[in-house]
Amino acid sequence: MELSKNFQHRESELQWYEHWNQAGYFHSVPDERPAYTIVMPPPNVTGVLHMGHALNNTVQDVLIRRAKMQGFNTCWVPGTDHASIATEAKVVAMLREKGIDKKDLSRDEFLKYAWEWKEKYGGIILQQLKKLGCALDWDRTHFTMDKDYYAAVIRVFLDLYNKGLIYRGVKMINWDPRAKTALSDEEVIFKQTNSKLYYVQYRLDTEREEYITIATVRPETILGDTAICVHPNDPRYAHLKGKFAFVPLINRRIPIIFDEYIDMEFGTGALKVTPAHDLNDYNLGLKHNLPVIDTLNDDGTMSEAATLYIGEDRFAVRKKIVVALKESGNLIKEEEYTNQVGHSERTDAVIEPRLSMQWWCKMEDLAKPALEAVMEDDIAFYPAKFKNLYRHWMGNIKDWCISRQLWWGHRIPAWYTPDNKMTVAATLEEAFAELSKSDASLTIDQIRQEDDCLDTWFSSWLWPMEVFGWNENPNNADLQYYYPTSTLVTAPEIIFFWVARMIMSGYEYMGKKPFDKVYFTGIVRDKQGRKMSKSLGNSPDLLALIDDFGADAVRFSVMISSPAGNDLLFDESQLEQGRNFSNKIWNAMKLVKGWEERVSDETSDEYAQFAIHWMEQRIAETGVELEAMFKDFRLSEALKTIYTLIWNDFCSWYLEWVKPGFEQPVSAKVFDKTISIFEQLLQLLHPYMPFVTEEIYHLLRGRKMGDDLMPLAMPAYNTDNATILKQGAMLQDVITSVRDARNKNQFKPKDQIILSVDTQHKDFYNATLDILQRQVNAEEIKFTSEQPASSIAVVVNTDKLYIEAFGKVIDFGVQKEQLAKDLEYLKGFLASVDKKLSNERFVSNAKPEIIEAERKKQSDAQAKIKVLEESLSSL
């Protein structure tokens, strides 16, 4: 078979993903093996794959694939969440394009469109995950508005309500006037904004014409002012106790109040108080019994209560009112001012603090066990630094606003009579039964259900239990087997939104934590360090990257640069590195495959014994290291380690050491061992780069479909020969040193040399002679005790190597320089070691093995110095 020049990822990816799926490797059913379970953080159903997903899901896939090889029954559950605000916004936009206004639709009509939209576009992101190679159990795909899931959400709502943990109340909330819904604090993004600070004077209700000046960035809100507040210790305003002022333009008479809340330094030290439109003002209003005048409609236009500009947009009014204030002489001055302005995470509209009746969930009791679990490492966070953040939030937890003024989502199961009596019940019939108890004349068609939906996170917090069918039967076999799940992989930015709440619901409803470990990935940033986001448009097109470089290369690039919890700057050079790595392995395969037709039983393979033995030990050594790294989620370090093992140890050293000469036969043993070694390496790499490894695994021995790498059990690694590892390193050292000397003396690669070795370790050289000879292109290697005439001397450890070449003029100056430089370094090194060892406090305080190591360093350095001095003097 003709093998292509490079790895052809496009065909390979399609073929293997389909094959793994068909073979059932992705699907899990409970059995006697231990389970290793991950529930995917459900992406937004409107989403398309971006770098954050690529990172997050590659991490999960690496964990799943490795666990599978280690004998776990792995289950990785895919799914999406309904993302009420984002989806509703998309559907509204889609309808608008069709010329349909949401206002003209009934709730049911709208939902019909929404479901159509979901069926059409909602699965895109899951399909894209297949391109990335994700080993997901597709039979378990869930959606947060599936019938049973919906029922679970309603059931939890009823339960919490009955426990007294859910209540209705008027509070200051974050209002998104574009989406016309409340937002939780976490959904508001504060952006630095260039604003203006307006100084406005209010006429005092005194006989003399006196004024008090306030500063505000939101002049349109003065129409809702119900007081002016100053600091009780502020001498400027002490005389105003008990006085009143008039709101400009509308001449509302409002009191001057005194409160220590005021920052005397800010503005004029006098604050206008608008309880309906500012949280702090609201609290002041409560304290001082101020009336609340709500001057805004839900769409951000002025309400009738404003009395002026009714129906006009708040920002247009801001401009107009400034003009009006100027004309009336109330505007004193304007100042440039930068402040933090809240924007909606989803619609980017400027948030209005607004008083509103909402549904709330009490968090204090739920938070307690969830906080303890993390603090006591019953649920372990990686990296642990996020425990602090978690503790801080959980310790100061506020009640959760769970209602959203949207249609797309789980409709709150609260029911009202025409005179606004309310009950909470699963169905209309139950609600009717309850409500009619106190009103016998009530008919069922008079009852109307709450319009609001629940926050999306109020459904996704049930994810780890509900994907296994908690609602239908909490004792079902799947839930018993897979819950608690093993590892949650997510971004730190949703630690409160989601992670904390899943822990709460897990304890509340399962009595158990939802997962053992939480691994927080970093945030993917672009080259300039900006977070990749849709709004910036700086996220590369992942599918294009996969197409260009291959899924393995994309996976490589995100994994190589993502130490746990640290942000990663995404750089295309890493994609190239990944692609090149695939090709390197592909070419190594071509080399080995090329030997197949030249396998012979008669060929000597003694020369290769050392190489094989050494490589096997290197793999074992690395296998042990990898185990430790995976335990700590040092995933990028693990990949680097595997990369080095394959590229350096295997390709650069091992293959060169065992490679037969041009068109020479290769022994059956070397061939077979090399393939076995290759297969072990492919297995170690497979979790990171599944496609290229599976492809080559099959090609190496011409395996049949079904005889696959993906489910192959991984051996337990342990090293039993430290000596050969040291000898391998020594051999590399000798080879590099001789090559360096060749280079420095301008030898061409083809120039042959004669190498003479003055050593105490003849056994080592005898075992590696053939390898050494080929690697340094030596015609002959012999032992000696004297430096041959006109030879280059090289010192490696305490061995002296002499290089002779015919027809080569040797530059002793270069050589002398090199030896002198080495000697100088070593003398300095020895001096530092001597100093340490002659320090009494070191000898008495340091651990014995450290002292022993220093002694060894001392004697090694002394020996080497001696050898170097001898070489120098013989020049």
Next chain:
RNA sequence: GGAAGCAUAGCUCAGCUGGUUCAGAGCAUCUGCCUUACAAGCAGAGGGUCCGCGGUUCGAAUCCGUGUGCUUCCA
């Protein structure tokens, strides 16, 4: 205003419990190679006051304090 994180080669970053397996990787740079798997490659090389200062210690890139700079979270 409160809190956290980061500062290591030209660039992007590793460096777990303090000790030469500790100063490392990739990219970039320099030298030599179209060597019979791979030029997306091979063989070598150069390059760093581990941000400044102070402390703990026999010993600090690593621990503590402090200053500076950047980032993020909360108010």
